[in-house]
Amino acid sequence: MTTSLRFLGAAGTVTGSRFLIDSDGRRLLVDCGMYQGDAALRRRNWQPFPVEPTSVDAIAVSHAHLDHIGLLPLLSRAGFTGPVYCSEQTARLAAIVLRDAAHLQEEDARYAARHGYSRHDPALPLYTHVDAERCLDLLRPVPFGKPVAVGGDLSVTLSRAGHILGSACVTVTTGVDGTVVFSGDLGRIDHPLLEPPDPPPPADQIVVESTYGDRLHPRADPDRVARVIRAALDRGGTVLVPCFAVDRTEILLVRLREMMAAGMLPRVPVYVDSPMALATLEVYRQAVRDRSPELRPAVLDSARDPFDPGELRLAHGIDESARLNRPGLPCIVLSAAGMATGGRVVHHLIAQLPDPRNLVLLPGYQVPGTRGSRLLSGATAIKAYGRYVPVRAEVLGVGEFSAHADADGILDWLRRSPGEPHTCFVVHGEPAASAALADRVRTDLGWNAVTPHDGERVSVYR
Template sequence: MTGSKFLFDTGRAAVLVDCGLFQGLAPLRRRNWRPPELDLDRLDAVVLTHAHLDHCGYLPVLARNGWRGPVYATQGTAELAAIVLADSAHLMQEDARQANEGGWTRHHPALPLYDADDAAAAVRLFRPVDFGATEAVAPGVALEFGRAGHILGSAWAHLDLGGRTAVVSGDLGRQEHRVLRPPQPRPDCDALLVESTYGDRSHDDAGATRQLADTVNRTVRRGGSVLVPAFAVDRTEVVLVELAKLVRSGAIPDLPVFVDSPMALASLRVYRKAIANQRTEIRPELLSAADDVFDPGHLSELRTAEQSMRANRPETPSIVISASGMATGGRVLHHLKSMLPDPKHTVLIVGYAAAGTRSRRLADGAREIKIHGRYVPVRAEIEVIDAFSAHADADELVAWTTTGTPPSTTYVVHGEPESSEAFASRLATDHGWNAVVPRDGERVLV
């Protein structure tokens, strides 16, 4: 599910599509520390589909090991990835510092996987490419990006490999994304790599809106606050838009809403700029809105550590949105430590949570979770709303994948095993496609 990396080797050129960080289970995270499984001397270019950490977060490791690019991405991906990588490096350095000071590490000393200098070096390698433009990225390899509708800047990648063609879906968005227009249809190709995050599930959008309103109202009635661990990029924006709609319709009270994540606030600025610049990725109704579509009415942007600490124990019912979405690091951990032991509060999981993450353990009913070396009891209410995910569900994945001429082979990737297998089986059984779930590290012919 994490650590996406797909290497295309033509003999003349080697191009890596996505360069993601492994997250979640410890055996996966440990893979980030292995020497790069690439011949960096032969790697001509990296192509990024979007700016989430599991697709771009390993780039600083390449830079740390002396690779000097280029990295091709859309303008939106380049802007957001710069924020994401800087934040990732900061959190790694901060986690190492706290582990050393707190003594809850087996490594002496604990070190970050990479630091701010490595992240900055990776960002300098970016080369923006417009949607729909054709770019020569390596000898005999041409690239075209199409809109994927997952987060701002997200794209599917069409590669012409000199006689054979491949499409990599990246992460595909929703038909009814609250902020972005839906994915553009895929072009015909010889080989298709398609994600399968929700390959075995469907989203209930109408039910999700009701569930969000019910969760907020139920928590307010008992005097509590709602904590939303949210991905800083896109999920925060989606939740804010939905909260604003609910407040304006009278479905929930006009509560203080705190966004407590420097990366989320930086991302919010990029989204607001995209609306101001009338970017074609944005839904038309948001481009024509008179008010700030991200402000539910009493929005506070928490920038300092002191402001964040005050929000740990809200004096009145409030909504706190904080990163990271999978609760693997960041300021949300301090809010969880404070709010999880109190049954009047609610922790609301609003997106995909990979196996092994704190958000996944909470969603699965954990009675305690470990934070900063200590176990914290879970007495707060835990609510899960999958439909706020920015990932296409199974029906949307099928609709996008099966448009046009079937590829020779479809490789179902980027999903947990049961999800990938279910989606591949559906393509084969319902549509007669040659669809397989490749093994990790497998080599195939396009």
């Protein structure tokens, strides 16, 4: 077997994206993601990497979400010193995301040590800010559409994926053995900020995500969303939105601006309370100023700041954040993390969930086992920082804010391929979602489609 592909993560689960190409003595890793979700998944992050990190020549990452880049600091600490290829915007966002992740893990470890509920003695972070800074030195931004030589016959080319700013599909050319296209996370064609994904290039094998592989996004219903938010504001409550700092915060600000401008919502203060979200917001604003070709013309040509609903307030410090636990007036608070796994939003949930006047709006996919998933499933209490908090606030999931392509969107992207691959590998989804998408690929496109197992190795061939 001259060239092989191994599935080292995101097989049988929706997180931990990691795929290894071995070709003629060269080794390329595509994505280096962290596992998120229940305790069994998170424990995988502490396991030794499946191959010796010093044996990896280079890494190519699709985008700056933790389930695609979150273990880069660990690999770097374990001896990887090669280049990490990514888009320019991914490099900017990765610096924000990984520094924040390291900070939160150090904070959580200190909190666990003080309160004695860690499994480790002493409580340890998965990695530290020193580890994060070390791996950031390895980032090598490359432009979309320009092949980059990895070594030997291996090369990498990035194309737009339209999921978040900087997100990319990764094409790996192996020379005589053929080409593998990795979708990364695909965006929606109706993303309010970003241009849609580029079509896939010719490929011998395609590795495609299936986060929403068994479902369709609900038709956008801003009237329904506005009614629920307005009702909570009218009863004097806080609307708390656990949201991903990267892209989701910006989408929500754009949508809130539209609803307030149309009179669907009253003009109330809208707080962004997350250091990572504030830094990310500045990256998006800079992309608007630079007229990035990733952004839609309507966003670039807006006469006003597209991210300001009119009463935008940025919570920079801990004291400002603490006041938002009980803000004392109707308002909307956007705070990371998107699945309520950590960060300032957990403190807000502890303070606000017991009050039935409040609304918790969950605007995206919730990995099973996360606090967000338990809230969405109707939990009457959730555990946070070693204690149970009663859930009396209204909880609502809103799928139309997702930045992922749904099943139809993924199929449409695959359908734009210039030819049929030998195999379409369906990954990065819960088992039911991956199986459903693989079945549709076989039925609708007539392609050979499989759902690989974790650790499985397959041949790459023309």
